Amino acid sequence: MKHTLNSSLTKKKILELAGAVYFKRGQEYFDDGCVEDFLRTGDSIRATVLGSSLYSVRIWLISGQISYSCDCPVGNDGEFCKHLVAASLAWLADEGKNKKAARAPGVTEEDIRASLAALDKEALMDLILKQAGISGEFYDQLMQAAAPARFVKHRGIKKVREKL
Numbered sequence: 001m002k003h004t005l006n007s008s009l010t011k012k013k014i015l016e017l018a019g020a021v022y023f024k025r026g027q028e029y030f031d032d033g034c035v036e037d038f039l040r041t042g043d044s045i046r047a048t049v050l051g052s053s054l055y056s057v058r059i060w061l062i063s064g065q066i067s068y069s070c071d072c073p074v075g076n077d078g079e080f081c082k083h084l085v086a087a088s089l090a091w092l093a094d095e096g097k098n099k100k101a102a103r104a105p106g107v108t109e110e111d112i113r114a115s116l117a118a119l120d121k122e123a124l125m126d127l128i129l130k131q132a133g134i135s136g137e138f139y140d141q142l143m144q145a146a147a148p149a150r151f152v153k154h155r156g157i158k159k160v161r162e163k164l
Helices: 011-031 082-095 109-117 121-134 136-146 154-161
Strands: 035-041 044-050 052-060 065-070
Touching: 011 052, 011 082, 035 052, 035 082, 052 082, 109 136
Parallel strands: none
Antiparallel strands: 035 044, 044 052, 052 065
């Protein structure tokens, strides 16, 4: 059986990696909406978790084993900290299609739309291209949307193009 992050990262595994104390604190961080800039790419997670500072979190698989990093003091010591727990719970929530994950507290989609609408065209393109450089899947979507119609082989790509 091929190990994936989806099959490997369970609540039970998170509790095992973190221990009860860090798990409880991480659950609180997740519930409070402290997971920001959540990005899932294949079998990896990247996120920023708001604690006493902003901490960068990464979780991925190497040879079927969960690997992780967080730049907080506890994470720097190699422990599975509360920030890693919060990001892991965001992953699980996203897997379950629970849209509670990865939202900044008090920020709505309407706020995001207003913020994007206020940007000039050049700044908006820069933002989109920066995100495309981070997310391979998003980059692929942009490439498909930019492809001339004569190169489009599948009808599904037209739907992606319409959504963009």
